[in-house]
Amino acid sequence: MDKELEHSFIALLEEHQNIVHKVCRLYTNNYDAHNDLFQEITIQLWKAYPKFRGDSKFSTWMYRVGLNTAITLYRKSKRSIKTQEFDAVQFKIKAEHYDDTEEQQLKLLYSAVHQLNDIEKALVFLYLEDKNYKEISETLGISEVNARVKMNRVKTKLKTILNP
Amino acid sequence: MDELELLKKDWNRKDNNSFPKLSYNDIYKMILKRSSSIVKWIFIISLLEFGFWTALSFSFKDFDGFERFNDTDAKYIILGLTVFGYVVLFYFFFLFFKNYRTISVTDSAKVLMENILKTRQTVKHYVAFNLLFMIGSTIIVLFIEFKQDSELIAQVTQATANGNAFMFYAKTIVIVGLALTLVLAILLGFYWLIYGILLKKLDRNYHELKKMEL
Structure with a gap:
């Protein structure tokens, strides 16, 4: 019975793993931290399954x-915070020297999103994933109106x- | 174009999601590993806290100094306080496990945070209770000792005869007061350190969510 549960869980997660990767992409900014958060989300998913x-x-x-783990349960390592600050500074310097191409704009956008706080990141993430305000409000536990205002x-x- | 729309277009592009694909075996290895979530740490630390205070009350039982209490009313008071202490311990233990079991990662972020903080709150109350209990029983026992302990009364009489009664009381109060303050400061500093580190992020995010409701 347990083996069956295990098998169905792993197969489902294998299929949908991109969702977890995307959460990790927003909340971490280096390879090690990404894997670390992925690991923790996987454990939490398995425990709740x-x-x-x-x-x-x-x-x-x-x-x-995934979001609950990133926002609430997971403890970031100091290393990843440093990297984030470093990246942001680097992007800012680059921005002055490059033309405003779409690729450059996207790079800046991603770095801007990384500067948001955890809750704001969650809103952006759900928005990018095309979730409606009802789902966003239920996931975070706030009212729909407040989710809209905050967004x-x-x-x-x-x-x-x-554009500072 | 809206910045977020541009980001969304890119976010959902297939080739942009080229994360390293994990195999069935990779995931299997992951579920065998242990969680390092803050809930687990709060759980472990809480159990240690309960254990610490229970062990403390046990170790005092065989303390030699208590023998002199046997001649005074303090022994009844101490027995009463011990029983009371255990009843409260079980009550807090029950609350703690009840709260712990309601923590579910599938709740909304806000409810999840509230439940974690509630579990933490229970242990905090237990610690506060113990500290007050410690101070309260020290004062009561000291009071009875001064009234009934023959050895102590003899010392007080001696001091009074020498005209040092005030000094004697003052010295006792200052020493006991300092000892209690020291213990309190060490414990509070310790908690502040542990939970400050552990709950920093959760507190911040919880306040962020609360702010949105205003």
Whole structure:
């Protein structure tokens, strides 16, 4: 029975692993930290799996566990914070020397998102994943109106980071 | 174009998601590993805290100094306090496990954070109870000793005869006060260090969420 559970879980996670990778991409900024967070999310998913009843999609359920792990349970190592600051500075210097091509703009955008706080990152992540405000509000535990208001503020904040 | 729309377009491009694909075996190895989440650490530290305070009350039982209490009313008080201490310990233990079991990673982020903080709060209350209990029982026992302990009374009488009664009381109070303050300071510093580090991120994110509700 346990083997069966194990098998079905691993097969599902293998199929949907991109969701976890995407969470790690937003919340970490180097290879080691990425793997570290991926590991922790996998453990949390596995621990919660026996209670997964399938009344929501496996992927939807993964968003919740993944974000909860990144925001609440996981402790960042100091190393990754340093790297983040370093990256941000580097991007800023580069920005003055390059033309405003789309690729360059995207690079700056990603670095701007990395400067947001954990909750703002969660909002951006769910937005990028095309989740509606109802899902966003349920995942974070805030009202739909507040999710909308906060999302607009995050957009403004991103603009400010990009055009100081 | 809206910055986020541009980001979204890129985010969902297939070739942009070329993360190292993990195999079935990679994932299998991962689920065998242990979690290092803060919930686990809070759980371990809490159990150590419960253990520490229980061990402390046990170790005092065989303390030789207690023998002199046997001649005074302090022994009834100490027995009463010990029983009371155990009842409270079990009550907190029960609350702690109840709270711990409600922590679920599939709740919303806010509820999850609240449940973790509630578990932590229970242990915090238990520690606060123990500190107050320690101070309270020291004062009560000291009071009874001064009233009934023949040896102590003899010392007080001696001091009074020499005109040093005030000094004697003051010295006792200052020494006991200093000892209690020292123990308190060490413990509080220790908690502040452990939980400050452990809960820094969670606290920050919880306040961020709370701020959005205003």
